[in-house]
Amino acid sequence: MYFETLQARLIDAVNQRVRNGELTERRLARMVGISQPHMHNLLKGVRILSPQMGDRILKKLRMSVLDLCEPDETACLKPPRPECESCRYHGRRGAAQR
DSSP states (O other), rough: HHHHHHHHHHHHHHHHHHHHTTTHHHHHHHHHHHTTTHHHHHHSSSSSSHHHHHHHHHHHTOGGGGGSGGGGGGGGGGGOOOTTOOOHHHHHHEEEEH
16 A cells, blocks of 8 residues: 555546535534645546645544545455465564564
8 A cells, every 4th residue: 555545536526526515515514724726626636635725624523544545445454364365464474473
């Protein structure tokens, strides 16, 4: 997983909420303390979403980075399983426990 992927997923998640009517660009901009035009440009990809702004949006929407991950991408965060040898984390931990 790369940071750029998480940024894109956050923007997609926010755009989906705007399309569904759960949120407006103006309301989100006010929540995070920026102008509506700046928020519009962030959501359209004209401006780059900084890590700090991404964190502010996640906090205001009560989301975490894990909400942006697919279930198979978070499998490594669970306790090690012997059948998960392809995972580097589990492989290292399993090797250290042996």
